[in-house]
Amino acid sequence: MIEVSFMSYILLAIILFSIGIVGVISRKNIFIIYMSLELMLNSINLILVSLSRYFGSMDGQIIAMMVMAIAAAEAVVFLSLIVSLYRLKHSINIDDYNSLKQKGIL
Amino acid sequence: MDIIFLVLALLALFGATSTIMFSNTVHSALGFVVTVLALAGLYALLNATFLFMVQIIVYAGAIIALLLFVIMFLNIQQSHAPKEPNKYLLMLVSAIAIVPFDYLLFKAFYSMSFAGDANITTKDFGNIKMLGNELFKNWILPFEAISLLLLVALIGAVVLARKKERA
Numbered sequence: 545m546i547e548v549s550f551m552s553y554i555l556l557a558i559i560l561f562s563i564g565i566v567g568v569i570s571r572k573n574i575f576i577i578y579m580s581l582e583l584m585l586n587s588i589n590l591i592l593v594s595l596s597r598y599f600g601s602m603d604g605q606i607i608a609m610m611v612m613a614i615a616a617a618e619a620v621v622f623l624s625l626i627v628s629l630y631r632l633k634h635s636i637n638i639d640d641y642n643s644l645k646q647k648g649i650l
Numbered sequence: 651m652d653i654i655f656l657v658l659a660l661l662a663l664f665g666a667t668s669t670i671m672f673s674n675t676v677h678s679a680l681g682f683v684v685t686v687l688a689l690a691g692l693y694a695l696l697n698a699t700f701l702f703m704v705q706i707i708v709y710a711g712a713i714i715a716l717l718l719f720v721i722m723f724l725n726i727q728q729s730h731a732p733k734e735p736n737k738y739l740l741m742l743v744s745a746i747a748i749v750p751f752d753y754l755l756f757k758a759f760y761s762m763s764f765a766g767d768a769n770i771t772t773k774d775f776g777n778i779k780m781l782g783n784e785l786f787k788n789w790i791l792p793f794e795a796i797s798l799l800l801l802v803a804l805i806g807a808v809v810l811a812r813k814k815e816r817a
Contacts, residue, residue, distance in 0.1 A: 553692070554759045556659045560666050560685075561755075562748045567670035570740035572732040575675045575721060579682045582713065583666055586689055589701075597696040600771045602784040605698050609781070612701075612708050613796045617803035619713045623720045624811035630724050631813075636675075637732035 553594035560587035574629075574636045578622055585615045655695060662688035670741070673734070675726055679718055686710050697776040 560583060567580030589608040596604025626636070633640050665684030672678045690705040774780050785793055 551760065552655065552659070553696070555756070556662065556692075558752055558755050558759075560662060562745070562752055563663075563666040563670060565748055566741055566744045569744040570737055571670060572734050573673075573675060573678075575717065575726075576670060576678050578717070579669050579678060582682070582709075583669065583685065586686065586709070589705075590689060590692060593693055593696050593698045593701060597698070597771075597776075600775070602776070602780060605701055605776060605781060606785055606789050608698075608701055609704060609785075610792060610796055612704060613800065616708055616713060617800050619716060620803045620807040621810065623716060624807040627720060627724065627811045635732075636724075636726060636730060639732070 550594055550598050554591060557587040557590040557594070560584075560590070572637050572639060574626055574638055574641075577638065578619075578626075582615060582619070585611055655692070658688045658691045658695070661685075662692070673731055673737075674728055675721055675731060676718070679714060679721065683710055683714055686714065697771065699776050700778045700781050701776070 564580040564584035564587065567583070568577050571577055571580070589611055592604040592608040592611070596602065596608070629641060630636065662685050665681045665686075665688060668681030669678045669685065672681060686705065686709040690702050690710070693705055694702040
């Protein structure tokens with residue numbers, strides 16, 4: 545039987561965070577980029593909760609709850625931005641969202 | 651205990667990889683649900699019973715439901731999805747590029763040396779009474795700031811997503 549120590553939780557959170565970064569870098573679908581961002585927030589929450597359990601203090605869980613509240617607020621603003629961008633461009637490809645790009649560079 | 655952790659960790663990893671692998675957006679969202687629920691199980695394993703509930707209600711209940719609602723509201727078909735010819739190559743390159751950062755994080759946490767068992771906690775550690783006590787005694791200012799932030803997000807979402815009137 546494999547001994548589950550707290551490093552296992554940390555290792556799982558690090559792997560999930562890297563999967564989120566890989567998703568943000570490699571995909572072009574705006575929804576999948578959003579889900580990768582949420583994945584990174586979730587992995588940070590896992591680290592916070594496991595450290596809170598390890599040190600026997602409630603602070604980590606409270607910070608994790610605040611991260612969840614911020615993630616909910618972020619979800620609302622992000623999705624409404626996607627809705628208004630989709631009305632403008634009729635696309636969910638991030639390469640089409642280049643209204644602020646200066647012409648002539650790249 | 652160990653076997654539950656392994657199953658939940660494998661489920662979380664499976665859901666996360668399927669989130670970034672699938673080309674269909676709805677399938678990715680369903681993969682993300684698996685990850686979120688597995689993480690909720692891990693919170694329960696770590697004695698965070700209230701966060702277990704919050705994770706299921708807020709993430710699986712609200713955020714992903716909102717995401718799926720927006721996907722269906724915009725009527726995203728498979729043909730709308732962007733063409734990504736070298737998706738797997740980019741994934742491979744970025745996964746290799748991320749390895750030094752992972753190694754740094756792992757070393758940093760490893761040097762904290764989580765030797766032996768965790769601190770012994772009382773039976774009500776992580777339940778709603780203890781969390782509420784801590785929240786309203788020591789964290790009252792951040793709590794109020796979060797409520798203000800949620801109000802701002804609510805107004806911002808209404809302003810951003812409404813139809814512009816052509817005057």
